Amino acid sequence: MIRNRLHRGRDSTMTRLLSEDIQAIPATLNSYDLVLKEKTGLSLKGLAALAAGTGYSKLDLKEYRVAAVPFTAGQGTIEGFCESVAAIAGHLGFKATVTASPDVAGLAEAYQCGIDIILLADDDIFIAVNTKTLQVVDNTFATAKGYVASLQQMAGSLTDREVMLIGAGRLGADAAKELAALGVILLIHDTDKSAEKALTEKLAAQNYKAFCGFSLERALGRTGLIFDASSGREFIDGRQVDHNTLIAAPGIPLGLTDEALSKVRENLIHDPLQIGVATMLYLSLAKPVKKGDIR
Numbered sequence: 001m002i003r004n005r006l007h008r009g010r011d012s013t014m015t016r017l018l019s020e021d022i023q024a025i026p027a028t029l030n031s032y033d034l035v036l037k038e039k040t041g042l043s044l045k046g047l048a049a050l051a052a053g054t055g056y057s058k059l060d061l062k063e064y065r066v067a068a069v070p071f072t073a074g075q076g077t078i079e080g081f082c083e084s085v086a087a088i089a090g091h092l093g094f095k096a097t098v099t100a101s102p103d104v105a106g107l108a109e110a111y112q113c114g115i116d117i118i119l120l121a122d123d124d125i126f127i128a129v130n131t132k133t134l135q136v137v138d139n140t141f142a143t144a145k146g147y148v149a150s151l152q153q154m155a156g157s158l159t160d161r162e163v164m165l166i167g168a169g170r171l172g173a174d175a176a177k178e179l180a181a182l183g184v185i186l187l188i189h190d191t192d193k194s195a196e197k198a199l200t201e202k203l204a205a206q207n208y209k210a211f212c213g214f215s216l217e218r219a220l221g222r223t224g225l226i227f228d229a230s231s232g233r234e235f236i237d238g239r240q241v242d243h244n245t246l247i248a249a250p251g252i253p254l255g256l257t258d259e260a261l262s263k264v265r266e267n268l269i270h271d272p273l274q275i276g277v278a279t280m281l282y283l284s285l286a287k288p289v290k291k292g293d294i295r
Helices: 025-040 044-052 081-092 103-112 139-155 170-181 193-205 216-222 258-267 274-283
Strands: 065-069 095-098 117-121 126-130 136-138 162-166 185-189 225-228 246-248
Touching: 025 044, 025 081, 025 139, 025 258, 025 274, 044 081, 044 139, 044 274, 065 081, 065 103, 081 095, 081 274, 103 117, 117 274, 126 139, 126 274, 136 139, 136 274, 139 170, 139 225, 139 246, 139 274, 162 170, 162 216, 170 185, 170 193, 170 225, 185 193, 185 216, 246 258
Parallel strands: 065 095, 065 117, 162 185, 162 225, 225 246
Antiparallel strands: 117 126, 126 136
């Protein structure tokens, strides 16, 4: 949708998405589905429906109209973003379009055309708004749910298994809640030790199994299950992973060196938009706990 770089991680220090990261999305969604099925057993549609909750897989998505609204505020519109978001929606089965007008005029256009779900973003937030139910879904929350579901599908079960969570920012915190609810033993690591400790203590206070204080090397040596919610680049090398390591990595850029990537490529879930947008769209169809709340 917007900007020269979309703020992927939800923290001011996160790397922003570039136009070249997404330009191939519309033309490669079918091949993306095939790869995702090989790794998780599910298509993008199936994975997003699973992440959103029971009953979603039976919905007739053709009944819903989706529009992506370009925004020019802040760092400006990212080339191809709206088209990629609309392509993902269309791939799932929604009737999808991009508004002709940007900004507030585009929002008005979407309402006047009777659009059911409006997707819009600025430099700080990317949301889906259901105009009928007033459900509002944040992409960070949706991305966390989608990637946790991906890791669970690859692993078969995560209950009572140690998962290393790298990154204790907004995305990491949302993922931590989802993982903890599955009965995971969380090993939390962040370069910001105060954030690492705060998240661990918050989870422990809710009687979840969460621990911190591990060095990156030590934590990676304990488990072959990794959730990388960080913005670090090439900090995981080939010595720290093997062909059995499973990684869900929504963070941008990817934290693997080329050597590490060559070992885990078949067990890695990582994309710039697909899982987060798909899960966000499915979640926007749910009835909100309270109208106007952002999930």
